[in-house]
Amino acid sequence: MIKACIFDLDGVIVDTAKYHYMAWKRLADQLNIPFNEKDNERLKGVSRMKSLEIILDLGSLNLNQEEKEELAKKKNNWYIQYISKMDKSELLPGVEEFIKNLKRKGIKVAIASASKNTKLILKRLNLEDTFDAVIDGTMISNAKPNPEIFLRASDYLNLKPEECVVFEDAVAGVQAAKKAGMKVVGVGEEEVLKGADKVIKNFENVDLTLIEGI
Numbered sequence: 001m002i003k004a005c006i007f008d009l010d011g012v013i014v015d016t017a018k019y020h021y022m023a024w025k026r027l028a029d030q031l032n033i034p035f036n037e038k039d040n041e042r043l044k045g046v047s048r049m050k051s052l053e054i055i056l057d058l059g060s061l062n063l064n065q066e067e068k069e070e071l072a073k074k075k076n077n078w079y080i081q082y083i084s085k086m087d088k089s090e091l092l093p094g095v096e097e098f099i100k101n102l103k104r105k106g107i108k109v110a111i112a113s114a115s116k117n118t119k120l121i122l123k124r125l126n127l128e129d130t131f132d133a134v135i136d137g138t139m140i141s142n143a144k145p146n147p148e149i150f151l152r153a154s155d156y157l158n159l160k161p162e163e164c165v166v167f168e169d170a171v172a173g174v175q176a177a178k179k180a181g182m183k184v185v186g187v188g189e190e191e192v193l194k195g196a197d198k199v200i201k202n203f204e205n206v207d208l209t210l211i212e213g214i
Ligand code: B16
Pocket: 008, 009, 010, 011, 020, 043, 044, 045, 046, 047, 048, 051, 076, 112, 113, 114, 115, 116, 117, 118, 137, 170
């Protein structure tokens, strides 16, 4: 029986991908590296440093650790500027209602996000007191597709992995959830999220029957 729903943040609760893209694009332009929205797909669910390494690869640029950290910091400062004006209107359609329905039924809700800006984003969205557990990129050593982040969430909730359903928009996230032994609902395109048990486009008109018998 499903006792908890664990949500990825970027791309599932809120569309921050466009702000990540704006900040990475600004950095890539400064470095004269060609980078477009299609390249940006590869960064979804991937850590900040790994994302930077993918971009540097596109430009065949080799930098040392210190230089990379400097660039990652620069990108993050721009990103924080962009999301500082974000509010509830940028929540993905239907997700807030879906979470409310889960809570009414006594199903626990958690966040498991690679983002080190998770707490800031939840605050901007007025959701800082909504979740029973928030596990973010500051609390884990192994990024998705490693299952660590989801297992930390189920541990925190004192639940078995098979009692949890994960909601994910990224392939790496779907793989991580599967490795954790959890059910997965993909949020996005079916062709992209093939490994998921079910796929929804967004949470509009989605009720709790989605997770019954998953
Ligand atoms: P930050 P998620 C991920 O969040 C994003 O999908 C990914 O694009 C981003 O690089 C990563 O967080 C790290 O974010 O730079 O804010 O620490 O999808 O796991 O919620």
